[in-house]
Amino acid sequence: MTTYLSIDIKPHNDMYMDETGNLAMVYGAEAIGQHIRQRLKFWKDEWFLDRSAGVEWLRYLLGQQPSIAPVAEAVIKREILQTPGVTGILSIDVSYERVSRGFFVRSCTVQTVFDEPITIEA
Helix, strand or coil, rough: CCEEEEECCCCCECCEECCCCCCEEEEEEHHHHHHHHHHHHCEECCCCCCCCCCEHHHHHHCCHHHHHHHHHHHHHHHHCCCCEEEEEEEEEEEEEEEECCEEEEEEEEECCCCCEEEEEEC
C-alpha cells in the first residue's frame, strides 16, 4: 500500500495535522496524487542530496516563448509518468499565459496501479 504524509493544499501546501494534532497520512491513489503534486513543485537542483531530482522549471518552462509550450508539456508529462504508482495520464489541462510567460498545470487525471483514477487540481 502506498502511504505518504498528508499535505494541506490550501493555503500553504503544508503538512496536514488531524484534529488530535498528529500528522495525517494518505493512502492508495490519493497518496499517488499528492506525490505527483510534490514532484511538480520540486525544482531541479533544489535538494542538496540529489541535484538531479526535480523538474527543470528554469531551463524548459519559466520565462520561455509560447513556441516552447509543447516541450514544457512533455517535461511535465514525463515527471508525472515517472511517479511511482502512475500507469498513465488520462487527461491533462495545461495553459501558457503570455503576459507572465508562465506555464500552468490546471488539472491532471492519471490512472494508478490501484485501477483508480485520481484528479490533481492546481
